[in-house]
Amino acid sequence: MVSPSIGTRILQAREELGITQQELAARLGCTQAALSNYELGKRRLYLANLEKIAAALGKPMSYFTEPTTDEGDARDWARYPHR
Secondary structure, X not given: OOOHHHHHHHHHHHXXXXXXXXXXXXXXXXXXXXXXXXXXXXXXXXXXXXXXXXXXXXXXXXXXXXXXXXXXXXXXXXXXXXX
């Protein structure tokens, strides 16, 4: 699955935690370049990898997979992660 919105959400969640791409990549066991490509929507992201990313970032899978209508909605996830 390749989706710019999923990549954007990975970036937002990572920045919320205040960690770098290098730090998250180390937690995931991938390269910083691979993580960068996930965030940019340039690399295929398999479900198993998305599950690892969600766990590492402390977000439910729905944070990454449910559609949003605008950027404001994505920011709402930070306030209401239990949706």
